[in-house]
Amino acid sequence: MTTATQTPPVVAPAAPAVTRAVRPIPMTRLAKVELRKMFDTRAGFWLMASVGIVAVLATAAVILWAPDSSIDQETFSSAIGFPLSVILPIIGLLSVTSEYSQRTGLTTYTLVPWRGRVITAKMLVTLAIGVASMFLALAVGAVGNLIGSAITGLDPVWNVTVEEFAQIVLANVLGMLIGFTLGVLMRSSAAAIVGYFVYSLVLPAALGALAAFQEWFRDLQPWVDVNYATTRLFDSSMTTEYWQQLGVTTLVWLWIPLAIGLRAVLRAEVK
Amino acid sequence: MISVESLTKQYGRFTAVDNVSFTAATGRVTGFLGPNGAGKSTTMRIMVGLTRPSSGRVTITGRDYRELVNPGLEVGVLLDASAQHAGRTGREILTIAAQTMGLPRTRVTETLARVGLTESEAERRVRNYSLGMRQRLGIATALIGDPQVLILDEPANGLDPAGIRWMRDLLRGFANDGGTVLLSSHLLHEIEVIADDLVVIGQGRIVAQGSKSELLAAAGTLVRTIDVDRLARALHEASVVTSPIDGGLRADADPRLVGEVAHRAGIVLRELRAADGAGLEEMFLELTAETAREGAAA
Numbered sequence: 001m002t003t004a005t006q007t008p009p010v011v012a013p014a015a016p017a018v019t020r021a022v023r024p025i026p027m028t029r030l031a032k033v034e035l036r037k038m039f040d041t042r043a044g045f046w047l048m049a050s051v052g053i054v055a056v057l058a059t060a061a062v063i064l065w066a067p068d069s070s071i072d073q074e075t076f077s078s079a080i081g082f083p084l085s086v087i088l089p090i091i092g093l094l095s096v097t098s099e100y101s102q103r104t105g106l107t108t109y110t111l112v113p114w115r116g117r118v119i120t121a122k123m124l125v126t127l128a129i130g131v132a133s134m135f136l137a138l139a140v141g142a143v144g145n146l147i148g149s150a151i152t153g154l155d156p157v158w159n160v161t162v163e164e165f166a167q168i169v170l171a172n173v174l175g176m177l178i179g180f181t182l183g184v185l186m187r188s189s190a191a192a193i194v195g196y197f198v199y200s201l202v203l204p205a206a207l208g209a210l211a212a213f214q215e216w217f218r219d220l221q222p223w224v225d226v227n228y229a230t231t232r233l234f235d236s237s238m239t240t241e242y243w244q245q246l247g248v249t250t251l252v253w254l255w256i257p258l259a260i261g262l263r264a265v266l267r268a269e270v271k
Numbered sequence: 272m273i274s275v276e277s278l279t280k281q282y283g284r285f286t287a288v289d290n291v292s293f294t295a296a297t298g299r300v301t302g303f304l305g306p307n308g309a310g311k312s313t314t315m316r317i318m319v320g321l322t323r324p325s326s327g328r329v330t331i332t333g334r335d336y337r338e339l340v341n342p343g344l345e346v347g348v349l350l351d352a353s354a355q356h357a358g359r360t361g362r363e364i365l366t367i368a369a370q371t372m373g374l375p376r377t378r379v380t381e382t383l384a385r386v387g388l389t390e391s392e393a394e395r396r397v398r399n400y401s402l403g404m405r406q407r408l409g410i411a412t413a414l415i416g417d418p419q420v421l422i423l424d425e426p427a428n429g430l431d432p433a434g435i436r437w438m439r440d441l442l443r444g445f446a447n448d449g450g451t452v453l454l455s456s457h458l459l460h461e462i463e464v465i466a467d468d469l470v471v472i473g474q475g476r477i478v479a480q481g482s483k484s485e486l487l488a489a490a491g492t493l494v495r496t497i498d499v500d501r502l503a504r505a506l507h508e509a510s511v512v513t514s515p516i517d518g519g520l521r522a523d524a525d526p527r528l529v530g531e532v533a534h535r536a537g538i539v540l541r542e543l544r545a546a547d548g549a550g551l552e553e554m555f556l557e558l559t560a561e562t563a564r565e566g567a568a569a
Contacts, residue, residue, distance in 0.1 A: 022340045025371065033371050040367075041358030103354035106321065107364075107412060110350070111343045111371045113320040113336055270321040 025112060030121035038095060038125065047091060051133045052140075054083045059144030063151065071148040072157035076141035081168060081234065084137055088172050089179030089200070092126045093192040096183030096265075101190070105270045115266050123180060130176045134169045171233035175200075178226075178254055184261030187268065200227060226253035272297045273318065273420060273453055278327035280313055280475075287313045289475035290327070295453040295468070300446045302466030302483075303455035304555065310475040311455040312350070315424050319348050331420055343372040347413030347421045352405040352429070357398035361388060361408045364397065368412045378415055386411040387437065402429025410438075421445060423454040427461045439465045459555045471555065492526045495519030495542035496533070505536040521546060 038044050058079040066075055096119070099105035112118050138160075149156035179196055186192040204227040211221040222228055222242075226249035232242055273295040280288040288310040295301035305311050316322040318329045320336045328335065331346055339345050355364055365379045383393050386407040397405065406429055413421055421442070427435050442452050442465055456462040462469070469486055471479040479486060495518050496502050506513050506522055509532045513520040519542065522529050526543050533540050 022344050023373070024340050025373065029370070029373060033367055036370070037367065040363050041356060043358055098356065102356040103351065104356050106350050106354040107348075107368065108371075109321060110319045110348045111368060113339075113342060267323070269316070269323070271316070 025117075027117065027121060027124075030112065030117060031124050034095070034118075034121045034125045035128075037098075038091070038129070044094075044098075047087070047094070048129075050087055051084065051091075052136060054087065055080045055137050055140040058083060059140050063144060063148045066148075068152040068154065071145070071152050071154065073141060073145045073160045076144045076148075077137070077160050077165075077168065078234070080137040080141050081172075084133060085172055085175050086200075088130050088133060089175045089182075089196055090193065091129060092176040092179030093183035093186075093196060094189060095122045095126050096180060097187060097189040097192050100187040100270075103271075109270050116262075119184070119262065119265055126176055126180055127173060130173050131169060134165075134172055138165065167233040167238065171230050174230055174233075174250060174254065177258065181254060181258040181261050184265045185257060187265070203227065223248055224252075226250060272332060272451055273301075273422070274330045274333075275314065275318070276328050276330075278314060278317060278329065279325045280310075280317060280322065281325045286475050288317070288324070291472065291475070291477055292327075293470045293477060293480055295451055297451045298446055298449055299467040300442050300452040300454065300465055301468045301470060302462035303453055303470050303472065304459060304462050305455075305457060305472035307457050309457075309472045311457075311472060312424055314472075315350060315422055315453075315455065318422055319346070319350070321350075341372060341416075343368065343416040343418070345416070345418050345420065347416060347418040347423075349406075349409040349413045349421075349423045349426055351424065352402065352409040352426075355397045355405065355408070358396055360394055360396050361400065361404070362393040364408060365393075365411055365415060369415055372416045374415065382411045382415045385414065403431060403434055406430055406434075410441075419449070420451045421453065423452070425456055426454055427456060427458075427465070435461060435464070491521055491523045491546050492529045493519065493521055493542065493544055493546045494526075494529050494533070494540060496538055496540050498538055501536065502533060502538050502540075505532050505538065 039048055059076055062071070062076055062079045066079075099108055108118060109115055145156050145158070178199065179192075182192040182195045182199065186195055204225060207217075207221060207225040207228070211218045211225075217224075222245045229242070229246045229249040232238065233246070236242065238246075275291055275293050278288055278291045279286065291310070291314060293301075303311050303314070313322060317324045318331070318336060319342075331339070336342060336346070342348075359367075362379060362383065365382060366376070369376070369379050383390075388404065388407050388411065392400075392404060397408070400408065406426055410423070410426060413423065427438055430438060442454065446452050446467070454462070454465065463483070466483060468482050469480065470477060493516065494502065499515065499519060503513050503515070503520055506520070506524075506529065509528070511528065511532065512523040515521075526545055530540070530543055533543075
């Protein structure tokens with residue numbers, strides 16, 4: 001039919017009788033699904049529950065064993081904060097690697113073939129969990145502080161400022177992002193967890209030793225050692241130089257590897 | 272309709288999928304048949320965007336998979352029934368899929384019933400599932416969005432005979448309602464009872480494709496005799512192409528012609544019949560012989 005005069009009604013050959021309006025998948029729905037996936041296995045549930053459990057245990061330990069003079073909010077915060085800073089990055093990395101280790105990515109990325117959106121949803125949920133955990137820790141610590149002070153009979157000491165709390169939240173968010181980065185780079189739960197412990201335990205020890213024995217490295221360490229630069233968020237008032245050092249170290253150890261990892265996730269074959 | 276156009280996938284110097292083109296038509300069940308490692312799964316992963324092709328493309332109802340708005344509602348996919356989180360219950364896995372697609376909860380219960388998983392089975396964790404139950408759950412995930420197209424990789428694996436029959440009826444009904452089904456298998460018998468069309472692949476290349484009846488007709492005649500060599504010569508003189516099988520020949524001609532040739536040559540036949548399913552199997556083995564691991568067995 002080459003003539004334009006003939007205009008038969010257009011019949012799509014394979015069109016179904018009822019064409020459904022298919023709507024795109026909104027990001028809020030993806031985030032809800034990702035949040036659900038963090039809780040819906042026994043392992044996942046207890047990992048998430050461990051945030052609360054650890055907070056309560058650490059608080060109880062402070063009340064039981066800390067000397068009366070150090071019963072204050074800061075003691076509780078640090079006692080809860082340390083174990084959390086280990087758990088949160090692991091939550092971050094598992095949210096990515098479980099798709100690969102358990103091979104659920106086959107379904108996830110088939111239902112949502114735009115992997116960037118899935119990863120974005122995971123990252124949003126991870127960070128939301130991180131921030132929520134910090135507020136939970138703050139609340140548990142406050143209750144601990146009240147109970148502890150009641151036992152010692154002293155007035156409760158509220159010595160964590162908003163600024164300090166914000167810094168602690170930032171430090172934990174950075175930690176979670178490091179976990180997330182290891183997740184997207186390794187895409188295997190075991191490898192990423194090993195990587196995380198190398199990153200958070202072996203690396204600082206090695207760099208610390210280097211700084212202790214090599215004079216030339218001593219002034220350099222804050223510009224190289226990301227753990228060193230991040231830890232200062234917990235216990236120092238940050239100077240401009242400290243912030244710069246944090247920026248430089250996280251650029252090298254976090255932001256660039258994260259970008260490489262995200263690119264790899266988007267391109268890698270899912271098997 | 273699924274349309275695969277000149278698809279090639281290379282891993283370094285290894286070519287897993289080599290210039291593969293075929294179509295899975297609407298309203299038909301297309302069987303994708305090939306020995307293990309022939310490139311079936313790689314082709315299917317490329318279809319749904321999990322693997323990038325080196326060249327070529329796949330369109331599903333005219334569109335690239337990534338152009339689909341909500342793929343689960345348009346294409347049902349089962350690539351590996353074992354690729355599920357072992358710690359989730361069957362119901363939970365289906366709920367996640369339904370939620371991702373934006374479907375109501377009621378669909379989960381309906382679909383579980385549709386694939387024959389009981390309420391109590393649905394509450395068990397997938398680590399306690401048999402392969403057959405995992406397949407049913409995987410098929411449920413593929414069906415829940417009520418798609419027009421199904422892409423299933425080895426869906427009959429692990430199903431018992433009753434399960435295979437159930438699958439056949441399900442896919443038959445799906446195709447009769449205007450759906451498109453592509454399913455792969457390395458077992459001819461399995462695919463023979465389910466598929467209308469066959470695409471046979473070996474070492475990444477398409478070695479045969481067509482409707483099942485065409486391929487059955489092309490399978491020719493099976494003839495058995497004590498004097499195979501003489502019959503082969505006689506058929507050769509009559510311009511009939513033959514290939515040896517156990518105790519006889521497969522001839523690319525109808526049984527009548529083969530019978531006449533044997534009669535004229537005075538050769539006693541023990542068996543003479545149109546190559547049916549068994550012939551297709553011969554063909555499958557033959558077509559894939561040079562490419563299969565088992566090598567020159569045929």
